Amino acid sequence: MTLAIIGAGIIGTAIARELSRYELDILLLEKEPEACMGTSKANSAILHGGFDAIPGTLKARLNVRGNALYHQFAKELSIPLENIGSLVLTRDCDDQDRLVELKERGEINGVKGLEIWDRQTLEQREPELSESVCSALYSPSAGIICPFQATFAFLENAMENGVTFLPDTKLLAVHKRDGKYLLNTDNGEFLVDSLINAAGVDAGHVASMLGDEIEIIPRKGQYRVLDKGEREKYHHVLFGLPEEHSKGVLVVPTVHGNVLLGPTSEVMEDRHDLSTDVEGIDFVDSAVRKLIKEPSIARTIRLFSGVRASTPGGDFRIEESENSPGCIHVAGIDSPGLTAAPAIAEYVAEILLKKILLREKEHVVTTRRGTTTVHNMRAEERHLRIQQDKEAGEILCRCEMVTLAEVKEAIRRPGGARTVGGVKRRVRPGSGRCQGGFCESRILKVLQEELALQDEEVQKEGRGSWMMRRRDD
Amino acid sequence: MTRDLIIIGGGPAGLAAALEARSQGIEDVLLLERASSLGGILPQCIHTGFGLEEFSEELTGPEYAHRFIERVKTSGVQIRTGAMVTSVTPEKNISFSSSEGFEELTAKAIILAMGCRERTAGMIALMGERPAGIYHAGAAQSLINLEGKKLGTRAVIYGSGDIGLIMARRLKWEGVEVEAVIEVLPRSSGLRRNIHQCLHDYDIPLYLSSRITRALGRGHIEGVEVFHEESAQTRIIPCDLLLLSVGLIPENDLVNRFIPMDPVTGGPLVNESRATKVEGFFACGNTLHVHDIVDFVSEEGRIAARGAAEYLRGKTEKKRNEISLEGNIHSCIPQEISTSEAFSLYLRVKEPLEKGSVRLYNGTIKVLEKRLAFAIPSEMVRIDVPGIEYMTELRLEIV
Ligand SMILES: Cc1cc2nc3c(=O)[nH]c(=O)nc-3n(C[C@H](O)[C@H](O)[C@H](O)COP(=O)(O)OP(=O)(O)OC[C@H]3O[C@@H](n4cnc5c(N)ncnc54)[C@H](O)[C@@H]3O)c2cc1C
Numbered sequence: 001m002t003l004a005i006i007g008a009g010i011i012g013t014a015i016a017r018e019l020s021r022y023e024l025d026i027l028l029l030e031k032e033p034e035a036c037m038g039t040s041k042a043n044s045a046i047l048h049g050g051f052d053a054i055p056g057t058l059k060a061r062l063n064v065r066g067n068a069l070y071h072q073f074a075k076e077l078s079i080p081l082e083n084i085g086s087l088v089l090t091r092d093c094d095d096q097d098r099l100v101e102l103k104e105r106g107e108i109n110g111v112k113g114l115e116i117w118d119r120q121t122l123e124q125r126e127p128e129l130s131e132s133v134c135s136a137l138y139s140p141s142a143g144i145i146c147p148f149q150a151t152f153a154f155l156e157n158a159m160e161n162g163v164t165f166l167p168d169t170k171l172l173a174v175h176k177r178d179g180k181y182l183l184n185t186d187n188g189e190f191l192v193d194s195l196i197n198a199a200g201v202d203a204g205h206v207a208s209m210l211g212d213e214i215e216i217i218p219r220k221g222q223y224r225v226l227d228k229g230e231r232e233k234y235h236h237v238l239f240g241l242p243e244e245h246s247k248g249v250l251v252v253p254t255v256h257g258n259v260l261l262g263p264t265s266e267v268m269e270d271r272h273d274l275s276t277d278v279e280g281i282d283f284v285d286s287a288v289r290k291l292i293k294e295p296s297i298a299r300t301i302r303l304f305s306g307v308r309a310s311t312p313g314g315d316f317r318i319e320e321s322e323n324s325p326g327c328i329h330v331a332g333i334d335s336p337g338l339t340a341a342p343a344i345a346e347y348v349a350e351i352l353l354k355k356i357l358l359r360e361k362e363h364v365v366t367t368r369r370g371t372t373t374v375h376n377m378r379a380e381e382r383h384l385r386i387q388q389d390k391e392a393g394e395i396l397c398r399c400e401m402v403t404l405a406e407v408k409e410a411i412r413r414p415g416g417a418r419t420v421g422g423v424k425r426r427v428r429p430g431s432g433r434c435q436g437g438f439c440e441s442r443i444l445k446v447l448q449e450e451l452a453l454q455d456e457e458v459q460k461e462g463r464g465s466w467m468m469r470r471r472d473d
Numbered sequence: 474m475t476r477d478l479i480i481i482g483g484g485p486a487g488l489a490a491a492l493e494a495r496s497q498g499i500e501d502v503l504l505l506e507r508a509s510s511l512g513g514i515l516p517q518c519i520h521t522g523f524g525l526e527e528f529s530e531e532l533t534g535p536e537y538a539h540r541f542i543e544r545v546k547t548s549g550v551q552i553r554t555g556a557m558v559t560s561v562t563p564e565k566n567i568s569f570s571s572s573e574g575f576e577e578l579t580a581k582a583i584i585l586a587m588g589c590r591e592r593t594a595g596m597i598a599l600m601g602e603r604p605a606g607i608y609h610a611g612a613a614q615s616l617i618n619l620e621g622k623k624l625g626t627r628a629v630i631y632g633s634g635d636i637g638l639i640m641a642r643r644l645k646w647e648g649v650e651v652e653a654v655i656e657v658l659p660r661s662s663g664l665r666r667n668i669h670q671c672l673h674d675y676d677i678p679l680y681l682s683s684r685i686t687r688a689l690g691r692g693h694i695e696g697v698e699v700f701h702e703e704s705a706q707t708r709i710i711p712c713d714l715l716l717l718s719v720g721l722i723p724e725n726d727l728v729n730r731f732i733p734m735d736p737v738t739g740g741p742l743v744n745e746s747r748a749t750k751v752e753g754f755f756a757c758g759n760t761l762h763v764h765d766i767v768d769f770v771s772e773e774g775r776i777a778a779r780g781a782a783e784y785l786r787g788k789t790e791k792k793r794n795e796i797s798l799e800g801n802i803h804s805c806i807p808q809e810i811s812t813s814e815a816f817s818l819y820l821r822v823k824e825p826l827e828k829g830s831v832r833l834y835n836g837t838i839k840v841l842e843k844r845l846a847f848a849i850p851s852e853m854v855r856i857d858v859p860g861i862e863y864m865t866e867l868r869l870e871i872v
């Protein structure tokens with residue numbers, strides 16, 4: 001039996017990995033040149049505790065389960081994860097009731113260890129908070145994660161277990177043919193028995209190809225990224241009280257040592273609009289000032305935004321297609337989709353197992369080795385490593401101290417980097433304070449050599465993001 | 474292993490420092506450079522305009538560098554290229570990585586000559602979608618001049634400092650349409666000669682008091698939205714290449730944890746020997762403050778090397794006197810004086826000035842007064858000061 005998954009974000013790759021345990025031919029289709037180029041690359045990177053979802057919803061259940069699953073296999077799959085806990089801060093002591101309510105909600109959802117902290121406790125454990133903060137809900141199971149590495153880990157593990165990854169393959173239309181589905185893409189046709197729609201903000205569009213209607217409301221979030229050195233100030237993920245459609249503006253330490261300030265929550269006409277604007281960033285700045293003492297805005301190294309695929313009902317929509325039997329929609333996966341991803345994958349497998357008999361493979365690989373960061377090695381170990389591989393001594397990136405060996409590995413791994421952005425998400429050159437000023441030309445060169453690319457074929461990110469022209473153009 | 478002198482960075486500052494250190498009689502000089510060859514930023518500066526002071530000739534960047542490199546190679550300086558210094562401690566332990574390994578050394582004295590880096594789109598809050606086709610001007614210069622790449626066909630340049638101006642002309646020569654140079658300030662921050670030779674001679678428009686508020690386009694840049702302060706009007710300029718030349722930052726990440734910095738220059742606080750406030754550490758070139766003319770960089774490299782040589786010979790430093798700045802002064806190098814002998818000050822004014830004067834006071838006594846017919850922020854002014862015997866409080870003003 002052949003199954004196609006549309007979309008190689010965190011959701012599509014998690015599903016591919018989960019289903020790769022079974023005797024199935026799996027195709028993972030992605031319109032962009034690599035995995036992790038949609039919403040999975042631009043979010044708050046929090047492993048949510050799960051206290052704020054409405055009890056009984058898919059979000060509530062799959063968030064708590066997803067959080068637990070990451071903790072189980074983060075090591076095995078080399079996914080950077082730090083269990084730093086989160087705080088929901090209140091400024092008005094009258095809002096104390098809402099904290100208690102949230103705590104109760106969390107307990108119903110099965111979140112463990114929730115506590116309410118008073119100002120005094122906060123002063124000891126989170127000294128950089130704004131004067132006006134009065135109390136907080138502490139959630140110890142919340143953490144931070146690398147969304148890029150999580151996606152790549154799922155992808156690589158899935159490929160290792162036989163999944164075929166098809167980047168640069170955009171699904172254009174689906175035709176029913178003798179109980180099967182003929183997928184029309186810009187990279188050839190594929191005949192499959194089943195299709196899983198994990199197309200993120202495009203899930204509504206893909207649903208329509210299957211004759212179904214799913215409404216996606218794109219909701220943009222804008223951020224600032226602060227330079228290294230700021231993270232040391234904050235010890236938890238910091239939230240304000242949740243708002244109607246979002247978790248509000250946050251202060252998030254990242255596993256890479258930066259701090260994110262954001263996001264906004266803006267309903268968009270255009271689901272692919274990733275622009276930042278003055279209004280959005282000003283909004284972030286003033287919201288953040290309510291949580292912490294003066295934020296170091298001058299230490300911004302980048303602005304970015306991501307788009308949530310929300311639904312009118314507010315919950316995830318994971319369901320079998322009405323009009324195309326055997327196909328499953330995994331739509332409306334806004335926050336906490338990153339956290340829930342492995343649980344969503346389990347849930348999709350459950351739905352599938354109810355419909356068809358799937359045999360488990362005899363041998364499945366469950367681990368994945370990450371790239372070793374040369375810069376984090378102890379001196380002697382590092383010296384030895386360079387003796388074995390000269391390129392581990394050649395530093396291409398001045399900010400993150402990334403070596404040629406790591407960049408080449410990022411490209412050579414299964415489902416590896418094809419773009420400047422892809423190298424950056426895998427091993428970080430270009431994500432530091434100089435923003436590629438030093439390394440970009442070097443990265444271009446390595447990409448060209450490794451992938452035999454002409455000048456005009458090098459891309460920064462996805463389609464149309466060419467970086468150079470042919471000389472005779 | 475302990476080395477006498479380690480110089481970090483093999484650009485014009487480091488090269489001049491290395492040569493002078495040898496002529497001062499320091500036997501053991503090690504020069505560490507992360508690039509595969511020496512010269513710093515110069516090899517990519519293929520335009521002329523280098524060396525008027527140093528050699529009384531107008532050379533290109535590579536030619537200027539070549540003259541120093543040739544001499545350094547035969548001077549007995551030990552050179553390691555492809556060697557990136559990854560950490561420096563206040564005890565002067567240095568670690569560096571190269572294809573030969575990860576090595577750790579201790580130095581008796583260190584000269585910092587790491588140059589500078591470019592300010593980024595994030596720092597100037599460039600709005601829009603972050604499309605491809607936005608390059609830092611220096612990075613673009615290296616891709617075009619050293620790698621022979623073609624980056625686009627219609628360019629806009631943001632920032633009218635020297636790099637922006639030189640790149641405008643360079644792109645024109647490459648057959649690229651240069652739509653405009655956009656400058657936030659009401660005046661260019663480049664050298665006068667560059668405004669004439671790079672813009673006027675090629676009819677490239679310069680829009681002053683204007684800000685790029687947004688980069689248009691999704692996959693690749695399609696244009697920029699430019700806001701003009703006075704008229705409050707916004708215009709759109711189509712382009713497929715945007716070069717950012719929005720300022721340089723002294724490269725001090727290795728040492729700014731422990732060496733006190735001048736918040737205005739972004740480099741260490743130094744005295745007339747270019748000694749920082751941490752014993753045995755000296756700084757010169759763009760690491761110390763951003764220079765517009767390379768000849769001053771070389772001179773500063775020599776000053777730092779003489780300082781390091783005296784330090785190695787065991788000369789102890791006299792009390793430092795901070796120079797307080799008043800009036801139309803943006804910055805001054807050195808910031809502190811600890812000698813009774815003659816020294817030079819390198820100043821930048823805040824605002825353009827015509828017919829002004831510089832005055833230096835020691836307590837209430839005027840030590841020096843010099844007329845300044847003309848000064849602009851982009852051009853450094855050098856003032857030679859005679860020795861001051863009994864130094865109390867130094868105060869410098871430009872009026
Ligand atoms: C601002 C913001 C903050 C967030 N913060 C968090 C957080 O802190 N914690 C958390 O748990 N979650 C968070 N989320 C939610 C989380 O990021 C998303 O739920 C998750 O990334 C969704 O993954 P996905 O795989 O569904 O979508 P995507 O990553 O967008 O993947 C979908 C893929 O489908 C591809 N595709 C689309 N159409 C086609 C086609 N026709 N053919 C082939 N391929 C196609 C796209 O190119 C894309 O790669 C946040 C989201 C946003 C926007």
Ligand SMILES: Cc1cc2nc3c(=O)[nH]c(=O)nc-3n(C[C@H](O)[C@H](O)[C@H](O)COP(=O)(O)OP(=O)(O)OC[C@H]3O[C@@H](n4cnc5c(N)ncnc54)[C@H](O)[C@@H]3O)c2cc1C
Binds near residue numbers: 483
């Ligand atoms: C585009 C441009 C045009 C210019 N035009 C002119 C002109 O026309 N006329 C003129 O007189 N001047 C000009 N200049 C100015 C002049 O070239 C610079 O001021 C001068 O190069 C600065 O010298 P430096 O040695 O301080 O820095 P750099 O030349 O930048 O050298 C610093 C060196 O340190 C190395 N380094 C840094 N960190 C490390 C580390 N951790 N480990 C090892 N090595 C390290 C770097 O690789 C580099 O080689 C121009 C500059 C630019 C950028």
